[in-house]
Amino acid sequence: NFMLTQPHSVSESPGKTVTVSCTGSSGSIASNFVQWYQQRPGSAPTAVIYENNERPFGVPDRFSGSIDTSSNSASLTISGLKTEDEADYYCQSFDSNNYVVFGGGTKLTVL
């Protein structure tokens, strides 16, 4: 079973840059697109990155995504951190049967 592993939590100060990783368990993470979702308390998840590195309309360019095939991982980078970025972040991709797979989520604290 294909799985995505994320760190449980990360923290950084306002104005700094933080990177959240998402590591694939098997195969190549480059085989399917990776998406990233932000979930604030009490709200549904919303996409901040799709197709590895594309930003939906309205998402600031402080958010960026990348893929590293050498480590079989995807990364979400947020620069110029703001307190409003504090949320849970989930990566998502697909397995070999085109079935949705989620990472376990990373809690971002901006302190």
Add this chain to the structure above:
Amino acid sequence: EVQLVQSGAELKEPGESLKISCKGSGYSFISYWIGWVRQMPGRGLELMGIIYPGDSDTTYSPSFQGQVTISADKSTSTAYLQWSSLKASDTAMYYCVRQASPLRWGQGTLVTV
């Protein structure tokens, strides 16, 4: 505009049955897989299963096989998630998603048992 609108919050007793809904609009409902995602309190996202409304082809995640039923009505562009006998452990937020890149999410339905 693509929208998925879910039915309202539910408060049920253990053993009761329940069917929640997700109505799609702004796109061809029969052309995209619809999934149901569970989020238990303070926990992550779990895909329960998916359905292709065009032909009702359905796949369940192993953990949810036999525990819930997913269905869809093409005529009303609505997908459903149902339980025949709820347990306290079914207490969670349930989201429907349109399987595309990225996923498009409904607003969620809180089920409390």
